[in-house]
Amino acid sequence: MNAAVRAVVRMGIYVGAKMFFVHEGYQGMVDGGSNIVQVSWESVSSILQRGGTVIGSARCSAFRNREGRLKAAANLLEKGITNLCVIGGDGSLTGANLFREEWSGLLDELAKNGKISNDDVKNYSHLNIVGLVGSIDNDFCGTDMTIGTDSALHRIIEVVDAIMTTALSHQRTFVLEVMGRHCGYLALASALACGADWVFIPESPPEDDWEKHMVEKLSENRAHKKRLNIIIVAEGAIDAQNQPITSEKIKNLVVDELGFDTRVTILGHVQRGGTPSAFDRILASRTGVEAVLALLEAKPETPACVVSLSGNHIVRLPLMECVKMTQAVQKAMDKKDFKKAVKLRGRSFENNLQTYKLLSQKETTAEIPKSNFNVAVMNVGAPAAGMNAAIRSAVRVGITEGHKMLVVNNGFEGLSKGEIKEFHWTCVRGWTGQGGSILGTKRTLPAMYLEQIAEQIRTYKINGLLVVGGFEAYLGLLELSAAREKYKEFCIPMIMVPATVSNNIPGSDFSIGADTALNTITDTCDRIKQSASGTKRRVFIIETMGGYCGYLASMGGLSAGADVAYIFEEKFDIRELQANVRHLTEKMKTNIQRGLVLRNENCNENYTTDFIYQLYSEEGKGVFDCRKNVLGHMQQGGAPSPFDRNFATKISAKAMQWLTKKLQDNFQDGKVFVNDDDSVCLLGMRTRTLLFQPVVELKKETDFEHRIPKEQWWLKLRPLMKILAKYKISYQVPSSAKLENIECRTREGNEAS
DSSP, X not given: OHHHHHHHHHHHHHTTOOEEEETTHHHHHHXXXXXXXXXXXXXXXXXXXXXXXXXXXOXXXXXXXXXXXXXXXXXXXXHTOOEEXXXXXXXXXXXXXXXXHHHHHHHHXXXXXXXXXXXXXXXXOOOEXXXXXXXXXXXXXXXXXXXXXXXXXXXXXXXXXXXXXXXTTSOXXXXXEESOSSOXXXXXXXXXXXXXXXXXXXTSOOOTTHHHHHHHHHXXXXXXXXXXXXXXXXXXXXXXXXXXXXXXXXXXXXXXXXXXXXXXXXXXXXXXXXXXXXXXXXHHHHHHHHHHHHHHHOOTTSOOEEEEEETTEEEEEEHHHHHHHHHHHHHHHHTTOHHHHHHHHOHHHHHHHHHHHHHTSOSOOXXXXXXXXXXXXXXXXXXXXXXXXXXXXHHHHHHHTTOEEEEESSHHHHHHTTOEEEOOGGGGTTOTTOOSOTTOOOOOOGGGGHHHHHHHHHHTTOOEEEEEEXXXXXXXXXXXXXXXXXXXXXXXXXXXXXXXXXXXXXXXXXXXXXXXXXXXXXXXXXXXXXXXXXXXXXXXXXXXOOTTOOHHHHHHHHHHTOSEEEOSSSXXXXXXXXXXXXXXXXXXXXXXXXXXXXXXXXXXXXXXXXXXXXXXXXXXXXXXXXXXXXXXXXXXXXXXXXXXXXXXXXXXXXXXXXXXXXXXXXXXXXXXXXXXXXXXXXXXXXXXXXXXXXXXXXXXXXXXXXXXXXXXXXXXXXXXXXXXXXXOOOOBOOSSOSBOOOBOOOOSTTSOO
16 A cells, blocks of 8 residues: 555646645544644654554544545545545445535535635535555456555465475464455465365355364365365355354364364465555555546546556546456355356456366276376476476366376476376376476577487377477577477477566566566565665665666666666666766655665666666765665565466466367377467467467567567556656556556656656
8 A cells, every 4th residue: 555655646746746645544524623634754764664654544434424434525625635645445435436426415515604705615526536446355346456465375375385395394283364355365365376175165165074184175185195184264165054163163173083283374464464465555656646647537427436456557446446347246145146246347256266276186086087188398498487486287187178288397308308107187286386496497408409309299199289488488489399390209289388587477467486586586686775774875886687678677666665667678978877876866865765776787788787877876975875685586485476376376376277188189190280370379468468479470579689578568667666766757648548558758868768
């Protein structure tokens, strides 16, 4: 929420508006006085990394009555406020809309009582409302993700990972209760991210004899030497009769039926606290900026809107339509129409549920008919957090499809040497939370091993190939596709799932591993900034990874509150470097006494990290001193974030299902043969859709020299970081503003672009 508050305040000041805090929510609006205060640019400094909300939030029964709303209107008019940005859940937003609808009547009543003049009624005749959805439950329809949800998932997964390390030493069952009184998103997403054995959510109650099935599964796990069982329960979990399923009830069932050592952990408000994730900071910053634009463009006839996330676009939707759809979910559950409730939650929720069910089947596969297809999976390129989750998903989905699953160690080089073995269901147990690549991964391309690779494919009778990796994986599939004329062994379906911290794969907006790296950068920047607390004025120069792709530097800069981020895609010269130094010099004259500069490792061959450090040190002499930090390979390590675990799991499952269909469609005369372009694909996320794209068609979208896509969606977010860092830049948005469309133009003179 603080990132949203910061973005709204700074964007408002940027466009010339007076900005006010209303402390303690609607209660502060009703009470007025010192609860409504005008704020400056510096008022929101150093709040980006803080959890909770610096302006406070409180439940307010008075605002539910017209008398309370009358007081609130009088207090707003006293300050001349007629534009309101409300950050909250559906209750807060519904209250805001009611306030807006009553506004003219409230003004008339205040004028009648002599509290305001008739001129005031005329001048302040309309109240503009825009909503931002802040809710850790992700329970608001109309947006893919609400502010706070990703951070709450981080807290849950941190606890689960900690429990797993302890519990692996003992034979124990853990029952985790997470928040979600009316929505099971947190429970479902965390169950998918940690590979939980069972999950209970309100939207999809278990079948009537669930007790028997759960006991059977846990018993089977123990028979397969599985030490740890994890059961995740949403606090609002119910059975098919709408009766509550509590964590204590589940514990008693496991103890009574199986005698297992069982522990209950209720996470409670831990989920609401802590440092916000990089995803939440960026989401809040983007929606906060859009909220100000929506208020500026609002007219009396414009319905109140809510700013939402759709894929990677920020959109405005009618507020009350979204509220009604959200309320319809609860009505469907009350009527026991659970299929409708799941559908109303949205496509993402539905996909999460389907994927979880697919991957949490019983380990026995005797009843699954064999397909007689052999499918190989492998990692290629540099390690990226989430690779292991992708391999686990591919192996298990492949087994449920009836395939013999083969894993290849050490990329294409390992494939050429026959480092191949069969994996079963239990072989990938516990892989979702492990960073790096358990299979081993190398950057080696297949061109120099084509003969040997063809021989190994023939020897192991490999009918399909799934590659999880970065730019080398993309190049490798292009090489194998081109070699089909010479080697008929390569005439099999092949698919790639993008996994690289650089996020530089054409055909996909996101790559597995990039979110984890972004959180590492953000956490490190927070600590570095904190290290300057109480010292003299200081500027930090930080180098990030990414090759020639500036994704990590740009998005890391936005989430960490950087002053500038230098990237290859946006050319800069010595004049801009000098302008940035002047900007920081002016900044140091205020109460903000530290600066943050990010540099992508290959942004410029001459303006190196050392050069920029020395330039800033010299030009800032007497005003601030400098420190530099090269983050290096720590960005490739660590446990994968919840986003990367779930993205890897879902995209890999989808890739394996595509392979199955291709194998079935191209099986003739006892063998698989396919050599069209559509049989060698990259599965990527574009806007909000997973698309299968032939790799040869992606060649025209690729800058092979610099290993980046020619078009990158995140470049349009670059102006946001500069606006929020108080740069004077041109910022243009079309009047419709249905989808975010930002244009940045360079100004001549001393101002930064």
